Amino acid sequence: MSEYILRTHELTKTYKNHKAVDKVNISIKKGDIYGFIGQNGAGKSTLLRLVTGLNFPSGGSIEIFGVNTETGLNDAQKRMGAVIENPALFLNMTARQNLEVHRLQKGIPGKSCIDDALSLVELKNTGNKKVKNFSLGMKQRLGLAVALLSDPEFLILDEPTNGLDPIGIVELRDLIKKLNHERGLTVLISSHILSELYQLATTYGIIHNGQLIEELSLSELDEKCQQHLKIKVDNANKGATVLEEMIQTANFEVMPDGYIHLYNHLNDVYTVSKTLTDSGLVIEHLSQNGDSLESYFSKVIGGEPHA
Structure with missing residues (x-):
């Protein structure tokens, strides 16, 4: 298995003369929480x-689950769950009734999946409350329950925190982490806010004007932003x-281009520079570097971080 x-x-996806997705090569490994980030309209x-x-x-x-034929993709997509744009919910029904409709549409045998999904998203005790009376966070969780009905191996969520208050965002984030850790669920989640995904994702893809600008792991992102x-x-x-013996630190890296990245003593530049000079070294460059998450995203796409 792949x-x-x-x-x-x-x-690639073209609408008339506009390439909404332009020759994108994306790779998501089993067990990843893949944060797909880009401005509104970037192609996510x-x-x-x-x-x-x-x-x-x-x-x-x-290619999904190692297959790329039309028949294979149709079968593979049955092993996925997704919430794209707004969840398709029936506002005059209860949470349980909504899931029963979706269970029948998907041809899922037995009703135990309904209780499992409601328990996962913590909506099992909503009783006869109609969905129209749910908070936005509850509606988002119900949409996620619909996607989880078939016990998928791969979950796709498109801007799931849009409109949520801070508590709703934390609850959704914790639920996604739980599904990933306890069930081994692979997740692809899109957002235009890097700081939001930073608390969740293990791998990142940055898309801009339909093109995938960069793919990187969490550790690579941390290194770039530190x-x-x-x-x-x-x-x-x-x-x-000299750094090891005179400054007594091992918290640095010698990069392939010959630059040294020193991750402490940021507020003691004078001591660092004087010690290097007193040891007979010529300092050719010395600066403080590192980006905030938002400024890194802005630098990568060559503009403002929000659209």
């Missing part, structure tokens, strides 16, 4: 609709020795 739940190759929802079979590509290919002193001396190996 270690990848989802892979796309040169995936279009790509998710292509993956879930709600739309058809203009070019490229999609504040540090960026140092270039005429002898990097000697510089590293």
